Amino acid sequence: MRDIYRIFWKELVQVFRDRKLVFSTLILPVLLMPIFMFGPSLVLQRLLQGAQERKQEVAVxxxxxEALRALEQAGLSPKAHPDPEGAVREGKYPVGVRYEQGVYRVYGRLAGGLTEGQVAVSKVQGALQALKEAKVAEALAQRGIPHQVLTPFQVEVVDTSTEREKAGGLLGFLLPFFLVVFVLTGGQVVAVDATAGEKEKGTLEALLVAPVPLLHLAMGKTLATVAMALLSGTSGLLGLALGSTMAATFGGGLLTESGQILELGGRLALDGTGFLALFLSAFLLALFMGAVMVSLGLFARSFKEAQSYMAPLQLLVLLPLIFLQFRGFFELQTWHHLVPLxxxxxxxDALLKGSASPLQAGLTWGSTLVYAGLALLVAVRVFSREEVVFRN
Known part of the structure; x- marks a missing residue:
């Protein structure tokens, strides 16, 4: 155990000597995550509010x-134009309207994300819809028919999610997603430097001839990678929690492609057991990924080559997490808790929602521990192969 501790401590000391690296890995995520989560929605709300208050010109x-008056009442300025569609396409007007044979055609450049033109199109649609409803109500009144006949009943949608689910919000998806990202980012700092980095510096050979078993050497480097990965993951999650709290407090969220703001849960409604289970899950994940990164780093010929291996590794491990957002469309099976990552x-996700069962936790922890053990054995195997260690 003393050998493992010495290797473990040596790798961490080398990392913490680089203050810039420590800042970018452990401190910067805490500062950037609130900006990432809260900043875009705040800017978007200000832009939308300004676009709604401005009086856009409309090519008509x-x-x-009656339609012209409706547009003016909606805060728009109608301007006569012989070709509204062409004028909008050329960017001369944000929106255009043509009336022909009882049909209002509204022209707008709707591709390319949310723009002021889309806001203007929505204002035109709202004005024309209000005009339509007013004319229908007037026609019904002339015939002595109450306008309530158009709405014989109402439909109300009630969210039956539990308080834990409402509190968690999108954190059930964002937490594991960003946790994996920060675990990989922080872990690869140690893994690459402790393997390919030592190859380039010429210190790996001296370390291998020391009276230290290969298992202890691999475990020391892997545990140092795990420690840095957990620290990076913790800092990222602190930033995520801070950003979620700010978003929930100030009404922020994530911007969707349709231009809507998707609200985020503002807190983690977990008790002590839940936090312990969450930490254990993160630890086993970091142990698994740490052993994998050490193996890849040792296999690389140089520091740059090792870094090139980490980029596709991140894409590979994030792929299963993408399917997490579709979990509501299929029925979870027991074997799903045996799939790595x-x-x-x-x-x-289940811990945040309060729906995790002992069976799910046991299968997840047990299988992840087995995967981590296999990855550690691979790392030891790589350390024992001279053609791999000295392939520089």
Missing amino acids: LNLPE FNVALLM
Whole structure:
């Protein structure tokens, strides 16, 4: 155990000597995550509010007087134009309207994300819809029919999610997603430097001839990678929790492709047992990924080559997490908690929602521990092969 501790401590000391690296890995995520989560939605809300208050010009053709008045009441400025569609396409007007044979055609450049043109199109649609409803109500009144006949009943949608689910919100998906990202980012700092980095510096050979078993050497480097990965993951989650709290407090969220703000849960409603289970899941995940990164780093010929291996590794491990957002479309099976990485994401999501069962936790932890053990054996095997260690 003393050998493992010495290797473990040596690798961490080398990392913490680089203050810039420590800042970018442990401190910067805490500062950037609130900006990432809260900043875009805040800016978007200000832009939308400004676009709603501005009086946009509308290219119109053949519109009746009542429609022109409706557009003016909606905060728009109608401008006669012989070709509203072409004027909008050329960017001269944000929106255009043509009235022909009882049909209002609204023109807008709707591709390319949320723009002021889309806001103007929505204002035109709202104005014309209000005009339509007013004309229908007037026609019904002339015939002595109450306008309530158009709405014989109402439909209300009630969210039956539990308080834990409402509190968690999107954190059930974001937490494991960002946790894996930060675990990989922080772990690869140690893994690459402790393997390919020592190859380039010429210190790996001296370390291998020391009276230290290969198992202890691999475990020391892997545990140092795990420690840095957990520290990086913790800092990222602190930033995520801080950003979620700010988003929930100030009404922020994530911007969707349709331009809507998707609200985030503002807190982690976990008790002591839940936090312990969450930490154990993160530890086993870091242990598994740490052993994998040490193996890849040792296999690389140089520091740069080792870094090139980490980029596709991140894409590979994030792929199962992408399917986590579709978990509501299929029925979870027992074997799902045996799938590497996906099982940890499922368990974290269940822990946040308060629906995790002992069977799910046991299968996830047990299988992840087995995967970590196999990855550690691979790392030891790689250390024992001279053609791999000295392939520089």
